[in-house]
Amino acid sequence: MDSTPAAGENISVLRKARGMGQTKLARLSGISVSYLSKIENGDRPATPPVVAALAKPLRVSTARIYGQPFLGLTEQADLLNDLRDAVRRHTLPREDAPAPDELTSRLQKAARLRSDTKYLELLRELPALLGQATATALDAGSDALAWRQLANLYGCAYAVTHRFVQPDLADMIVARQQWAAQSTWNPAAEAAAAWNEAGTHQSAGAYDDGLAIVERAISQYQGSRSDGPESIVILGSLHLRGVVLASRHRDKNATESHLQHAKRYATRLDGDVLMHNLTFGAGNTALYELAAHVELDQPNKAVEMSTALVAQPPAGLKPNRLGRLFIDLSRARLAMKDAPGAEEALKAAFRVSPQMAEIHPMSREVLRVLFIMNQRARPDLLAMAERAGLTA
Incomplete structure (x- = not known):
């Protein structure tokens, strides 16, 4: 993965570009100067509500603050461009409708990849699969099943673009999903x-x-x-x-x-x-x-709840949900000043859902804070930071 500036670094650069001091930005965002300073220095994670508050006076998107480590000359960027092209051509698919059994099998595979948080693999499938599912729906006319399959596939596409921090593409995909859903009756x-x-x-x-x-x-x-x-x-x-x-x-x-x-x-x-x-x-x-x-x-309540959930994770939940459990737990433990516990939770997230742990904004934020606290003293922490592109 390409290295990308952390949220705190982006906030500092954007603030200075706007000619704002920390005091003014903190006042406009409703947070303390001390808190803003710690975020910019990497001593505190930039949480979603705080990023949302900062984005308004900076007049940027939350995605701009968190950064987009997927826009360089990478396979992810190429595949996202392919997906964007497929979504744009939603009434002009290049692909032909495949045999029904073949389409069903590929749709089931896409759903599994989404649940297993194998986002790169899903990206490889989506452009052509969207074309095939669209061709099938257009050929089927008013067949509700074909349109429901397409609507659900757009749901998979939304999940992956959301995770790869592509808000404009995600907006477009939701519009396409609504278009397909309206034809399902x-x-x-x-x-x-x-x-x-x-x-x-x-x-x-x-x-x-x-x-x-x-x-x-x-x-x-x-x-x-x-x-x-x-x-x-x-x-x-x-x-x-x-x-x-x-x-x-x-x-x-x-x-x-x-x-x-x-x-x-x-x-x-x-x-x-x-x-x-x-x-x-x-x-x-x-x-x-x-x-x-x-x-x-209320991190203490989250940590208290986590004891039973970690000891016996709810049956039937896929990696996309369990990965979020451990990322949220890492946030709670860090807020309780339990750095070793936060690192342990991140390790669990990387085990159960590695691609999510590498790219999720809060996983990266907690990891960034832990890495700054410990620098290179902890090999496991260094390895996770390298995987997330936070060490360059």
């Missing part, structure tokens, strides 16, 4: 697209707008839903998205409301269920609750 497909739409606002730090998307999607879907597992997964997942948005917006009441709704829906499922690229159940709800504690500056 299935409200669940449209609600799944809304889940990703809210995610684009989350990535941009527009948490209130994301919450509005979630609340609208819940209201619309409740008016057309059935009482089967699909409805539970859709509504529960929307509430989990609400948990993230509300906790980053520092709205404890909204966070608790969405969390309680999700918990009630989770009791109606036997374990965690994956549908429309959405995972929902009691296990995943617990992981979102832990993450909310971190966002609401």
Whole structure:
């Protein structure tokens, strides 16, 4: 992976380019000068809510602050360009429709790669696969199944562009997913697209707008839903998205409301269920609750929750969810000034979900702080920092 400046370095460069001192930027962002200084120096991680607050007066995107280590002469950059071209040509696929069994097999592979956080491998599949799925849907006319397959595939494409910090491409993909979902005549497909739409606002730090998307999607879907597992997964997942948005917006009441709704829906499922690229159940709800504690500056509660979750991870959860568990735990432990514990959690994230751990903004931020604290004294820490491109 190419080396990329850390968030703190980017903030410092952007601040100086705007002619701002630390005092002015801190005041406009609603944080203390001391906190801003520690972020710029690499002594504190740049968390999503703080980055969102800083991005506004700096007049840049949150992606610009976190940096984009995937834009050089790398395979990732080439593949992202191929994907961008495929998404742009969404009504003009170059590929022909394959045999139904072949398409189904490739779609299942893409879903597995997403769940296993094998993002580079997924990127290799997506451009041609999107063309094939689109050609199939266009040939099928009003066949709802073909359009649902395409909508779900766009969900996979959203996941990978979100992880590779490509907000403009992610926005375009969500629009394509909504286009495909409208042809399914299935409200669940449209609600799944809304889940990703809210995610684009989350990535941009527009948490209130994301919450509005979630609340609208819940209201619309409740008016057309059935009482089967699909409805539970859709509504529960929307509430989990609400948990993230509300906790980053520092709205404890909204966070608790969405969390309680999700918990009630989770009791109606036997374990965690994956549908429309959405995972929902009691296990995943617990992981979102832990993450909310971190966002609401309650790291002690997150660490307390983690004991049972780490000892016996919820059955059925894929690496994309377990990787997030350990990344969130590393944040909580670092906030509790437990540097060895934070390093241990990051090691677990690299074991269970290596590609996510290498590129996730908060994994990189925690790793950066630990690396600055310890420099080259800890070989395992150095190895993780090298894999994430943080040592050059």
